[in-house]
Amino acid sequence: MVDWIPRTRLGRLVAEGEITTMSDALRTRLPLREPEIVDILLPELADEVLDVNMVQRMTDSGRRVRFAITVVVGNLDGFVGLGRFKGKEVGPAIRAAIDVAKLNMIEVKRGCGSWECGCGTPHSLPFEVVGHAGSVVVTVKPAPRGTGLAVGKIAKSVIKMAGVEDAWGFTKGHTKTTINYSIAAFEALRTTSQVRVTNEQKERLNIVSGPTKIHAAPSPYVVEESAEDAPPAEQKEGS
Numbered sequence: 554m555v556d557w558i559p560r561t562r563l564g565r566l567v568a569e570g571e572i573t574t575m576s577d578a579l580r581t582r583l584p585l586r587e588p589e590i591v592d593i594l595l596p597e598l599a600d601e602v603l604d605v606n607m608v609q610r611m612t613d614s615g616r617r618v619r620f621a622i623t624v625v626v627g628n629l630d631g632f633v634g635l636g637r638f639k640g641k642e643v644g645p646a647i648r649a650a651i652d653v654a655k656l657n658m659i660e661v662k663r664g665c666g667s668w669e670c671g672c673g674t675p676h677s678l679p680f681e682v683v684g685h686a687g688s689v690v691v692t693v694k695p696a697p698r699g700t701g702l703a704v705g706k707i708a709k710s711v712i713k714m715a716g717v718e719d720a721w722g723f724t725k726g727h728t729k730t731t732i733n734y735s736i737a738a739f740e741a742l743r744t745t746s747q748v749r750v751t752n753e754q755k756e757r758l759n760i761v762s763g764p765t766k767i768h769a770a771p772s773p774y775v776v777e778e779s780a781e782d783a784p785p786a787e788q789k790e791g792s
Contacts, residue, residue: 557589564590575632576763579660591634591655600626600651601710604731605643623732624650625739626658627714631763634658635711635739637732661715662745664760666695674698677719679750679760684741687733688726693741696721707731708738715742716765 559565563583566572567590575594578585585591591598604623609616619639624647627633636654640646664679665672677695684691691708696719702709704722712720728734750760 559587559589561586563587567593574763575658576660579658585656585658588652588655591658595628595632595658598626598628598655599714600624600654601714602647602650603707603710603735606731608639620646621732622646622650623735624654625711625714625735626651626654627716628764629714630716630766631661631663631761632658633661633711633715633739633742635735659739659743660746660763661717661742662748662750662760662762663715663717663765664695664758665698666758667697667719670695670697672698673759675759675761675765676717678717678745679754679758680745680748682741682744682748684737684739684744686736686740687730689728689730689733689737690725691734691737691741692723693738694721694723695719704738705734707734711735711738712742717742 559568563578563581563585564587567578572578572581578590578594602622602624606621608619608621619641620643621637621639623637625633625635634654634657636650636657638646638650638653640649662679663675663677665674665677666679667677676698678693679695681692681694693704693712696703698719700719702712702720704712704720705724705728708722754760
């Protein structure tokens with residue numbers, strides 16, 4: 554078990570049990586600055602390294618080598634995050650990139666938006682979304698059940714982490730640039746959380762936001778109580 558002392562308002566609300574889900578944490582609009590919050594609210598989080606790029610730089614003292622890591626994290630059920638970090642060693646840089654991805658967590662809307670399907674389950678996207686990054690433009694469209702993720706490898710990893718099972722993908726631009734490709738796919742998913750939908754659309758397309766499954770797992774953190782929060786000691790008789 555790892556000790557964790559909350560340093561932000563959102564962290565204290567999570568530690569006190571006032572916020573118990575990631576959806577509620579994002580709905581508060583408070584900045585997410587502690588990765589431990591995500592570890593507590595999403596204990597089943599998975600991660601995948603998308604790109605490891607070696608960056609060399611010539612200085613007066615010689616050649617310096619650093620590694621730029623791009624990582625995607627998600628719970629495969631409505632939440633996904635993307636992070637990038639540069640470091641001198643691959644291992645610590647990957648761990649730092651995972652923490653950055655946790656701080657960039659977003660909630661994704663899912664549904665059955667394909668006119669060819671109509672199954673009524675949130676297996677795909679509710680509508681078409683578009684993401685931009687540099688010269689790369691990623692368009693993701695709803696697909697009928699059983700299609701799978703008909704997108705590129707990088708976009709597939711990002712979309713899969715969000716829990717989308719079926720989708721059509723179209724790309725433009727220099728998709729060999731992994732970082733721009735992954736950011737464009739991530740921004741496309743972010744669009745789903747920014748678009749407002751009516752109650753009629755929610756019922757017709759079976760749109761859900763966030764998780765659809767119940768996950769339960771013990772938290773890997775023990776929240777330390779400060780001296781002010783600690784309960785008063787019992788007084789002995791006669792004192």
